[in-house]
Amino acid sequence: MLFGYHWNLTSDWAFALSILPMLLKGLVVTVEATVLGYLLALTLGLLLALLRMAPSRLVAWPTAFIIEFLRDTPLLVQLYFLYFVLPLYGINLPAFLTGTLALGLQYSAYTSEVYRAGIKAVPKGQWEAALALDLTPLRTYRDIIVPQAIPRILPALGNYLVSIIKDTPILSAVTVLEMLDVAKMVGDRTFRYMVPLTMVGVLFLLLTLLTATALRRLERRLPQRGIPLR
Amino acid sequence: MMFAQLLPPLLRGAEITAQITLASTLLGALFAFAAGIGKLSRHRALRWPAVGYIEVFRGTSLLVQLFWLFFALPIIGISLSPLSAGILGLSLNIGAYGAEVVRGALQATARGQREAARALNFTPRQTLWRILLPQALPEMMPPFGNLAVQNLKDSALVSLITLADLTYQAQNLRNITLQTVPILTATLLLYFAMALVLTAAMRWLERRVRYAAGHER
Amino acid sequence: MNPAVRFRQVTKRFGDLTVLEQFDFEVAQGEIVTLIGASGSGKSTVLRILMTLEELQDGEVEIEGEPLWHERKGGRTVAASEQHLRRMRKKVGMVFQQFNLFPHMSVLRNITEAPIHVLQLPRAEAETRARELLRLVGLEEKADAFPEQLSGGQQQRVAIARALAMRPRVLLFDEPTSALDPEMVGEVLNVIRQVAGEHELTMILVTHEMNFAREISDRVCFFDQGRILEQGPPEQIFTAPREERTREFLRTVLPDSGRT
Numbered sequence: 001m002l003f004g005y006h007w008n009l010t011s012d013w014a015f016a017l018s019i020l021p022m023l024l025k026g027l028v029v030t031v032e033a034t035v036l037g038y039l040l041a042l043t044l045g046l047l048l049a050l051l052r053m054a055p056s057r058l059v060a061w062p063t064a065f066i067i068e069f070l071r072d073t074p075l076l077v078q079l080y081f082l083y084f085v086l087p088l089y090g091i092n093l094p095a096f097l098t099g100t101l102a103l104g105l106q107y108s109a110y111t112s113e114v115y116r117a118g119i120k121a122v123p124k125g126q127w128e129a130a131l132a133l134d135l136t137p138l139r140t141y142r143d144i145i146v147p148q149a150i151p152r153i154l155p156a157l158g159n160y161l162v163s164i165i166k167d168t169p170i171l172s173a174v175t176v177l178e179m180l181d182v183a184k185m186v187g188d189r190t191f192r193y194m195v196p197l198t199m200v201g202v203l204f205l206l207l208t209l210l211t212a213t214a215l216r217r218l219e220r221r222l223p224q225r226g227i228p229l230r
Numbered sequence: 231m232m233f234a235q236l237l238p239p240l241l242r243g244a245e246i247t248a249q250i251t252l253a254s255t256l257l258g259a260l261f262a263f264a265a266g267i268g269k270l271s272r273h274r275a276l277r278w279p280a281v282g283y284i285e286v287f288r289g290t291s292l293l294v295q296l297f298w299l300f301f302a303l304p305i306i307g308i309s310l311s312p313l314s315a316g317i318l319g320l321s322l323n324i325g326a327y328g329a330e331v332v333r334g335a336l337q338a339t340a341r342g343q344r345e346a347a348r349a350l351n352f353t354p355r356q357t358l359w360r361i362l363l364p365q366a367l368p369e370m371m372p373p374f375g376n377l378a379v380q381n382l383k384d385s386a387l388v389s390l391i392t393l394a395d396l397t398y399q400a401q402n403l404r405n406i407t408l409q410t411v412p413i414l415t416a417t418l419l420l421y422f423a424m425a426l427v428l429t430a431a432m433r434w435l436e437r438r439v440r441y442a443a444g445h446e447r
Numbered sequence: 448m449n450p451a452v453r454f455r456q457v458t459k460r461f462g463d464l465t466v467l468e469q470f471d472f473e474v475a476q477g478e479i480v481t482l483i484g485a486s487g488s489g490k491s492t493v494l495r496i497l498m499t500l501e502e503l504q505d506g507e508v509e510i511e512g513e514p515l516w517h518e519r520k521g522g523r524t525v526a527a528s529e530q531h532l533r534r535m536r537k538k539v540g541m542v543f544q545q546f547n548l549f550p551h552m553s554v555l556r557n558i559t560e561a562p563i564h565v566l567q568l569p570r571a572e573a574e575t576r577a578r579e580l581l582r583l584v585g586l587e588e589k590a591d592a593f594p595e596q597l598s599g600g601q602q603q604r605v606a607i608a609r610a611l612a613m614r615p616r617v618l619l620f621d622e623p624t625s626a627l628d629p630e631m632v633g634e635v636l637n638v639i640r641q642v643a644g645e646h647e648l649t650m651i652l653v654t655h656e657m658n659f660a661r662e663i664s665d666r667v668c669f670f671d672q673g674r675i676l677e678q679g680p681p682e683q684i685f686t687a688p689r690e691e692r693t694r695e696f697l698r699t700v701l702p703d704s705g706r707t
């Protein structure tokens with residue numbers, strides 16, 4: 001029994017059907033972790049990108065190192081670090097929040113590079129034109145650069161959403177009861193792993209396919225010449 | 231307990247990590263070429279399995295794949311050791327991503343090259359091996375480098391199927407000594423160092439490939 | 448004697464666009480024919496169908512009397528198999544506008560690769576012949592160079608040698624000088640001239656070099672919207688074109704033709 005549901009071991013199909021509600025509960029956690037982690041990655045990444053592009057090397061270089069470090073070390077170990085080290089400093093977060101924090105951190109390194117590449121890809125002439133028009137840096141970014149960078153940035157950011165979905169099972173390592181952990185638990189208790197694990201695979205496939213399809217739809221509707229912010 | 235005592239077990243784990251990464255990257259390259267080329271085949275019997283493999287392994291989580299190989303397969307009588315399950319899972323996963331690199335690089339070769347090959351009456355197979363692959367290979371190397379680093383990081387997940395890699399050793403050591411901060415810091419640094427070495431190695435390999443493919447002389 | 452090439456009622460479409468419709472065309476063995484006409488009129492398509500780079504929707508092409516896109520099997524005519532196409536392709540060679548040399552192979556290997564691996568010639572024989580051909584195109588000393596180290600004109604001369612190495616019966620040239628800087632056009636045309644003189648080849652050329660076409664061709668065909676609107680000996684086409692469209696075309700490509 002799990003979450004108040006019982007499994008039915010009479011046949012594979014009955015078993016599958018009986019554990020579906022449990023897996024769907026795990027799926028909800030998977031989706032929540034994905035969304036939260038992704039939002040975190042989007043904001044933190046923007047911050048990292050801005051720091052990385054700061055005029056002062058004192059800011060830019062350490063940021064570059066942090067980004068590289070986050071990109072080059074395993075999510076699982078970063079997760080352990082947060083999960084075991086934060087409490088030593090009096091920060092006690094629920095496992096779920098620690099997990100989304102780890103997802104957000106690692107992916108902020110990726111998204112920061114996307115932002116940076118997108119902004120760098122705006123032709124130099126645009127900066128020069130803004131300068132010639134005497135626009136303030138804020139207005140240059142808000143009205144000229146960012147609107148043109150968005151169509152380049154969004155598709156790449158979308159790809160990372162799909163990646164984050166696939167990385168959420170790692171949170172099970174710190175006892176977050178997402179979909180894979182639920183399946184593993186069912187397997188541990190029934191000694192039947194094939195059905196729950198295959199179902200999780202299929203559910204992930206559906207989730208990533210649906211997300212990727214939705215993203216492609218969205219992408220096609222993006223105006224390539226840019227999106228004014230106001 | 232000091233660093234000097236913590237380091238040896240971590241280094242033992244790092245060695246396992248390095249071995250697993252190397253083995254699964256090589257095996258993954260094999261899967262990548264087979265599936266990437268298969269996806270471009272004129273024959274459905276080759277194309278469909280390639281597409282299916284790529285979609286399934288890119289569409290699901292590596293950890294799910296590892297658990298499936300390690301926990302589910304034995305039930306139908308195929309028992310893999312943690313090492314085989316780990317290497318197989320990692321290489322199947324990275325191979326699916328690599329397959330898209332191979333396919334993309336092959337498709338990006340100039341159309342004129344294919345037409346010239348046909349005008350000279352090369353068979354499709356000769357065209358692939360003699361004309362297209364030598365030109366596409368150098369283009370594949372930078373994304374392959376990224377995938378190799380990705381694979382190194384992914385290899386940490388094999389600790390969850392009881393393989394004594396660096397992450398596993400770190401967790402183990404942490405449980406025994408409770409020296410959480412130094413152990414996990416050292417672990418992160420070791421991964422970072424290995425990633426730097428791997429990146430450098432892949433750059434070197436890229437230059438070798440360019441040279442061998444006749445692009446630099 | 449069978450004509451070297453014969454198009455019978457060929458129809459070629461790209462999606463909704465019909466490029467050739469019931470197209471008829473014949474080239475005698477050893478004949479040198481030049482196709483001229485506005486861009487988009489279907490000249491390349493004719494060459495590409497002959498080289499089996501494009502399939503056709505209807506009709507048939509024959510090379511030396513043998514159907515290209517069909518073969519007879521057990522008394523019935525069926526679509527050509529890959530083996531049949533390979534056998535037929537042996538008779539045809541092509542020189543491309545963009546040269547399409549293999550960038551990862553030396554000049555010598557560009558020329559010997561197909562003879563060795565397609566024609567199964569011994570390497571020594573293939574190399575001897577390749578060097579002869581390089582002499583013919585004036586590039587003996589470039590045997591070990593790589594394509595990127597050559598000028599456009601030199602690359603195109605290598606491409607001609609590469610095509611000749613397969614000993615085709617029919618050689619196709621699709622705008623062989625259009626991608627070249629003006630000062631290199633001459634050297635490539637000279638090589639084509641020489642090939643035309645030394646080899647008993649059937650040649651079909653698409654070119655915008657009107658003076659060259661006039662000098663080298665046995666026959667000139669003016670293409671207009673997928674049809675051969677007018678054809679004949681170069682002297683007639685260039686000095687006394689019958690069709691207004693031909694005159695118009697020649698006026699645009701030969702600004703001084705009014706004076707001749």
Ligand SMILES: Nc1ncnc2c1ncn2[C@@H]1O[C@H](COP(=O)(O)OP(=O)(O)O)[C@@H](O)[C@H]1O
Nearest residue numbers: 461464466484485486487488489490491492493
């Ligand atoms: N692969 C193709 N797909 C669609 N249309 C094509 C293709 N190749 C050629 N065409 C079209 O066919 C027509 C004839 O092209 P082509 O034979 O290349 O003309 P030419 O060589 O006389 O300039 C043109 O309208 C061209 O746009």
Ligand SMILES: [Mg+2]
Nearest residue numbers: 487490491622
């Ligand atoms: Mg053309």
